[in-house]
Amino acid sequence: MISRTKPTVRTIAAELGVSAMTITRALNGHPKVSTETRRRVLAKVKEVGYDFRASSRTVRQERDRNVAIHCGDDKLYSDNILNFYMRLHYLCQRRLKAEGLRGQLIDLxxxxxxxxxxxxxxxxxxxLGPVEQARLETVRKRYPELRIISVFGSVDGVTQVGPDDYEGGAFAARRFAALGHRHAAVFATLSESGFCKRYGGFVAEFQARRPGARVDLIQFSEEHDQSADDRTRRQRLDEYFTSVSPLPTACFVPNGYAGVFLADYLAERGWRIPEDFSLIVYDNLELFDFRTPALARVWFDLKELAAQAVTALQNQLRDRDSRPVSISIANEFTPGGSLAAPRNPRREL
Known part of the structure; x- marks a missing residue:
């Protein structure tokens, strides 16, 4: 018989003939509670309508220590060269652990x-990365008290932590403009908002600094299959460089791997960096320094990004009435040897 009084941990424990500690442990997913006992507890909680997440201080505290980290398999495992999201996930986990929190990886x-x-x-x-909008709405309805931090998640209405992507593109444009370039190409996929902002920042700043300057977009798509994506990149570059006239003197690539791919492509065709093409890429990887010449790049501190994401999360847990904010990580620049003023005559294909 269901009690008319407001259910509590103690009343549920009395009805099931177990201790209040057992009820709390079962609701927390404690490993010492058997599957059968947990099943009985959850069934009784549902029967009496006990909102244990809101009612139990112990459960709330335990839940606040647990942090789900969404990172799609396509982001986490398809990049076998740069491992960007693998590194970001690791840094977030390490920071969470240092703060006494527990991260658990999921793919929504x-x-x-x-x-x-x-x-x-x-x-x-x-x-960490995009999530399907319909799926996110389901999560919000199912867990209205869930605190959400977006890092490259492209989600509105939540705290955003990430690099200043627009300024990153603008910074590259200023470097090219200062050297006298008036015709640049951007080799990019625009599948993520960060890439779009870097592209937008580059175009706006380049044309503001050099009125009448030309910017060509060499756009490619990604299927998150390394071989297939490389074929697509090569095809788009072939199409562009066999049809463009005159050739650009500078190239900006908003993604590190695509930047390396472009540098290799130009070298295969006998073009020199920076004599024929100046090149700036976005990202900061050790392999950039082992190339000849070392690649100039705009980048941000990945460790700082992870730290700021965890700090933002802790602030929201402490102040549940806090409003979403946008936190930008500053861009850095490493010159490399891939920058030079445009030179004539240009070498054609």
């Missing part, structure tokens, strides 16, 4: 059913 895009049981016991969610 592909493995949503496996993600929901994890979210049941988490007080916050960090988005």
């Amino acid at each position: 895009n592909v493995h949503a059913e496996a993600a929901f049981p994890v979210l049941d016991n988490c007080g916050s969610l960090i988005l």
Whole structure:
């Protein structure tokens, strides 16, 4: 018989003939509680309508320590060269651990059913990369108290932490303009908002600094299959360089791997960097310094990004009435040897 009084941990424990500690542990997912006992507790909680997440201080505290980290399999495992998201996930996990928090990896895009049981016991969610809009709405409805931090998640209405992408593109444009370039190409996929902002910042700043300057977009798509994507990149470059006239004197690439790909492509065709093409890439990888010449690049501190994401999460957990904010990580620049003033005559294909 269901009690008419407001259910508590103690009343539920009395009805099931177990201790209040057992109820709390079962609700927290404690490993010492058997599967059968946990099943009975959850069934009784549902029967009496006990909102244990809101009612139990212990459960709330435990949930606040657990942080779900969404990172799609396509981001985490398809990049076998630069491992950007793998490194970012590792740095977030390390920072969370240092702050006494526990990170748990999920993929809301592909493995949503496996993600929901994890979210049941988490007080916050960090988005590393995009998430399907419909899936995110489901999460918000199911967990209205969940604190969400977006890092490259392209999500509105939540705290955003990331590099100043627009300024990153603008910085590259200023470097080219200062050297006298008036015709540049941008080799990019625009599948993510960060890449779009870097491209937009580059175009706006380059044309503001050099009125009448020309910017060509060499756009490619990605299927997150290394071989297929490389074929697509090569095809787009072939199409562009066999049809463009005159040739650009500078190239900006908003993505590190694509920048390396472009540098190799130009070298295969006998073009020299920076004599024939000046090149700036976005990202900061050790392999850039081992190339000849070393690649000039705009970049941000990945460790600082992870630290700021965790700090923003902690602020939201402490102040549940706080409003979403945007936190920008400053860009840095390493000159490399891939920059020079435009030289004539230009070498054609």
